Amino acid sequence: MRVLVIEDDVDLQRQLNAALDAAGYAVDPAYDGEQGEFLGQTESYDAVVLDLGLPKLDGLSVLRSWRESDNNVPVLILTARGSWTERVEGIDAGADDYLSKPFQMAELVARVRALIRRASGHGSAELSCGPVTLDTRANRVTVDGAPVSLTAHEYRVLAYLMHHQGRTVSRSELSEHVYAQDLDRDSNTIEVFVRRLRKKLGRDLIRTERGLGYRIDSPGAAQGAPVAGGR
Structure with a gap:
């Protein structure tokens, strides 16, 4: 899962990146509105943390630009304490949630987690198949109640597929949501992560749709043909 953080305060940006990375997300930073607006229009994100007081282009303008172009990425705005007018303007402009500064980092991570969960249609913090x-x-994965150790990239692949149960996800889409922007993205490595996940979690969890990608069926969904191929 991948998050864009648009915040011009270098120290706060660093803290946000560290907290979200520790929570299992790939994080892209942006330090002004123009850079953030561009990344939000050209890259794929599962959520955005957006400060309103940004240089070059303010946060409200960034948000309005995305919504006018039908970019519906979930957005959590950061506002100054007591600035209820900013919060109202942000919600009216299309924000999904807001948080006033200063804030507890654990609350921000929880709100981002909830935004991603709701956007994919899940009500519970625990996803099962x-x-x-x-x-x-x-960031804990279990099989029949027993914990399973996953690498960061294995976890992100599994989390994205679990959030999008019942839908076939291409390798390129997975690659876009597993790696941060500054990393070399190779969609072929997704096959490696899937192969490892099958060894750790069971071969039947992740299905291969030949020529299309991978899918995890929703609980109770009818099972089709056996998993195709070993990759």
Whole structure:
């Protein structure tokens, strides 16, 4: 899962990046409105943390630009304490949630987690399919209640597929949501992560749709043909 953080305060940006990275997200930073607006229009994100008081282009203008172009990425805005007019303007401009500065980092991470969960149609912080459960609050994966150790990239691949159960996800889409912008994205490595996940979680969890990508079926969905291929 991938998050864009648009914040011009270098220290706060660093803290936000560290907290979201520790929570299992790939994070792209932007330090002004123009850079953030461009990234939001050209890259794929699962959520955005957007400060309103930005240089070059203010946060409200960034948000309005995205919404006018039908970019519906979930957005959490950061506002100054007591500035209720900013909060109202942000919500009216299309923000999904807001948080006033100063704030507890744990609350921000929880709000981002909730935005991503709601955007994909999930009400619970625990996502399950068969014996596999992913607890988004603790970045914890279990099989029949027993914890399973995953690398950061394995976790992100599984989390994205679990959030989008019942839908076939291409390798290129997975690659866009697993890697931060400054990393070399190779969609072929997604096959490696999927192969590892099958070894750790069971071969039948992630299905291969030949020529299309991968999918995890929703709980109770009818099972089709056996998993195609070993990749």
